[in-house]
Amino acid sequence: MNDERSVAEDVAAEKGPHAHEGPPMTELERIRHSCAHVLATAILRLWPEAQFAAGPPVENGFYYDVELPHRISPEDFEKIEAEMKKETKANHVFERVELSRGDALEMAKRGELGALGARSSPSKFKLDIIQNIPEDETITLYRNGDFTDLCAGPHVMRTGNIGAFRLTNVASAYYKGDEKNPQLQRIYGTAFKNKTQLDEYFAMLEEAKKRDHRKLGKELELFTFDDDVGPGLPMWLPRGAAIIEELEKLAKETEFAAGYQRVRTPHIARENLYLTSGHLPYYADSMFPPMELKYDATEEHKAAELEGIISEKLKAVAAFEAIFSKLGMEEARRDHFEKFERLQQNKSELEILNKRREDLLSRSRYYLKAMNCPHHHKLFAAVPRSYRDLPLRLAEYGTNYRYEQSGELFGLMRVRSLQMNDAHIYCTEEQFEDEFNAVNQMYLKYFKIFGIEKYVMRFSTHDPAELGQKFVDNSELWLKTEEMVRGVLQRSGINYVEVPNEAAFYGPKIDVQVWSAIGREFTIATNQVDFAVPARFGLVYKTRANTEATPLCIHRAPLGTHERFIGFLIEHYAGNFPLWLAPEQVRILPIGDEAPLLEYARAIQNELRAHEVRAELDASSDHIKAKISSAEQMKVHTMLVLGxxxxxxxxxxxxxxxxxxxxxxxxxxxxxxxxAAIKQRRG
RNA sequence: GCCGAAGUAGCUCAGCUGGUAGAGCAGCUGAUUCGUAAUCAGCAGGUCACGGGUUCGAGUCCCGUCUUCGGCUCCA
Known part of the structure; x- marks a missing residue:
């Protein structure tokens, strides 16, 4: 974990598993990528029929995807590693060979790629990969000893340059990540320059295990999941809720000072809202299915009435069409102009009626909100707005519900109900820079409070080629807002990296990655520029010139969600929260239980609680050592031993x-x- | 959603190749009055995730479902 690369390089490197593109690999990546070749070499010595797909370096190591009838399990690691050792001991040179496409295809057909020599069956994945290499690109092989692989490189000089390695786990993966493709075994490993760094890495993993938020959350009684409530729906116990309260207090103070106004909106809304916002049908898979109200008699009656009229119209249209179809459209228009006109009219009326009916029905469908913006847009629209109202900053700790796929759920990090530190800033283009910068400054303030030393903002931009598909078709605004964001990031000295083609549908975005105290990365928050949806909602304000203009909207949530942020904090602090955040700030431990002493203890507890300090009293009959022990186990911040x-x-x-x-x-x-310590949010 | 693994008391875990469930901690009751990480004793606690099957007999074997975990995919 201590390599010298910058964060930006880290982030950029993680983008491209296939070495054909992107920046050259760092030394550590070359080591790991080379180690993947050594892994393949070893597997082939044990199972010569293995078919290899791709074996890139990844964030914390490398993997190689392999197709093999034998199911590799961690019990096999020892003998695979032993074979790998032989290969690194042999210190073979990584030899680079350029060859023609034809020669490469021939070799693949003979099964010689990703192999120790010719085989009876072709190297099928390598064959496929060659066929997908662009015509103008050079095809290269790498050899180490007997092993030959199709590979763009680069590698270390010799297999002996791989300082230290270890296999870590095995998982399954589809070839090219497509479930229609064959399923492969993905063998993960990691490698470092030397044994010391390898050991440090595994020590870090051990430490992460100890700090696992799921484990500490249970032990410290912070939150719980219950099967009857549902998967991905955490419930906060009092100790966890105490942390939430403190985070909200922090956010509310900070946002108040920064000119935000707090609002409150319901957890559900009619389908219409999400049709307007454009979330439906596009985002529907990530939303809980709608609740249907069946009992709205008026609307159902109206819908039924419309149903009747619609079926009449349909009959009329069908009748006309039957006549006209015999004649042909051109003739029909010429000879039966009047009837033809009536048909057209009926058709357009039908369209309107259908829409009205759909509208009525959609009014009886309600969705749990997956985000707060549509509600907030409605609040913007609720009052006539003037440029004098801008920037308007609406903040809410809204609870959102997202139907994450079952396989995505993970502790507090990926949940289906989440409370977001959300706000929407409506502003003019002129105000954008200042507003955006203020949001960034808020992040920096929080990083300081939580002792977050390493962070990066991933600035995602659009790809002009995908305008109108992946991105709202408004080239000018894309370029303008991206330039504004870039300018703010550069001028404010924020550590950022640009990621092309990853923007949100409606505008450029920034994902905020932070690193915990033990060096693990978390994406905790996001900032998004939105120049599209306010227009869909018809949001306008009166300009100084008395014209109407649509505001820009900045979505921002510096503390992300309570769920993920607290999950991060648990690991970051290893459950040892600073005083201001500690679920139990003070526990009073009287020595013995004689009345005057208990009274003294109670008086202190009451005094603390009168000042909103979370103070508890241990009045059990335990001996003092036992009281201390249980307070320590619950990681109570401060204990008062009273005799x-x-x-x-x-x-x-x-x-x-x-x-x-x-x-x-x-x-x-x-x-x-x-x-004083609590007020200043000191340790 | 897909592939694989796991699910035994509130928690951590034991229970061999099928013979009818066990420990420590936590809890409760009582004793202990102890100055900085666990005083002692007793009690209670389980539809072995759920549903089906095989068997004289299932925590143990088989099938399905749910949940969790490791990955994949996803995260506008």
């Missing part, structure tokens, strides 16, 4: 989780200190 000595001196003996016994302090001094 007669403390009571007599009006003092408290302070113990902090992770720091141990800090000795006695005057009661008032301690309380003032706690309040």
């Amino acid at each position: 007669n000595r403390d009571m007599e001196a009006n003092a408290v003996s302070v113990r902090e989780h992770g720091k141990g016994n800090l000795g006695a302090r005057p009661r008032n001094e301690f309380i003032a200190g706690v309040l």
Whole structure:
């Protein structure tokens, strides 16, 4: 994890598994990619019939996809690694060979690619890959010892340059990620320059396991899932909810100071709303299916009435068409002009009626909201807006529901109900830069508070070739807003990287990646520029010149969702939350349970709670050591060990989780200190 | 959604090739009055994820469903 690459390189490198394009590989990637070849070599020694597909370096190592009747399991790793060791010991040169397309195809047909020599069956995946290499590109092979593979490289000089490696796991993957293609076994491994770095990496994984938010969430009683409630629907226990409260407090303070206004909107809306926004049918798969209201008699009656009229019209249209079809359209128009006109009229009326009927029915379908923007757009529209109202910043901790595919669910990181630190900023083009910059500054402020030292903003832009398909067809606005975003990012010294062709449908976006204290990456938040949907909603404001204009909209959620953000924080802090965030900030542990001492303890608890400090009292009959132990296990931030000595001196003996016994302090001094630390959001 | 693996008490886990369920912690009750990470004893706790099948007999074998995990795909 300690390689010298910049974050930008990291991010760029992860883009292209196929080395045909993109930037040259870093040294570590060359090592890993070379190791994939060594892995293939080893597998072939054990199972000569193996068919290899692709074996690129990836974020934390490499993999090679292989088709093989034998199902490789972790028990096989030892013998595969032993074969790999032989290959690295032999220190073969990675030899690069250029050859013609014809020669490459011949070799693949003889089964010599991704192989130790000619075989009875062709190297089918390699054959396919060659056929997909553009005509103007050079085809190259790489050889190490007996092993020959189709590969664009680059590699390290010799197999011995692969310092240290280990296989990690095996999973299945479809060839080219398409489920219509054959299913392959994907063998994962990792490699480093030396053994020390390899060991560090595995130590980090161990540490990540200890900090796993699912494990700590259970142990610390932060949240829970229940089968009867449903998959991907976390419920927050009081200790977890306490963290949520603090995050909301932080966001509300920050946003208030930045001129945001808080709003509240329902969790559901009629289908019409999502037809207007354009989410339906495009995004329908990611939404919970609609609730249908059956009991709206008026609307059902209206729909039925329309149904009657529509069927009449249909009959009329059919009758005319039957006549005309015999005559042919041109003749019909000439000779029966009047009837023809009536047909056209009936057709267009039918269209309107059908639309009205569909509209009526859609009014009885309600969807759980998957995002807050449509509701917020309606709030914008609820009041006549003038340029004087802009920028208008509407903020809400809205709860969204997204029907994530079952295989996507993962602890708190990928859920179906999520509370977003959401806001929509409506502004003019002139205001955009300042607004966007202010949002970025808010991110930096949060990074500081949470001790996030490494981050990158992935700035996703559009591909002009896909205008009108993947992206809203408005070239001018794309270029203009992208230029504005780029300008803000550059001028504010934000660490960012540009990712082409990954923008949202309606505008450029920024995904915010942060790294936890142990160096694992999380995408926690997103900022999106939207120059399309406000227009769909017909949002306008009066300009100074008394004309109407459509505002730009910035979607932003610096703290992302509670679910993912707290998941991140759990790992980041290893469950040892700073005082202001700690679910239980203070626990009072009286030595013994004699009445005067308990009374003293209770008085302190009450005083703390009067100042909104989450203070608890352990009045159990446990011995003091046991009380300390259980408080430590729950990672209570501060423990007050109270005995007669403390009571007599009006003092408290302070113990902090992770720091141990800090000795006695005057009661008032301690309380003032706690309040100040919480207010300043210090540790 | 697809492929693979797993699911035993609130938690962590044991239960061999089928013979009818067990520990530690947590909980409850009582004793213990202890100055910085676990005092002692007793009690209670399970439709072995759910549903079906094979068998004299299923936690154990087979099938289906659900959930979780590892991947793939997805994340406008």
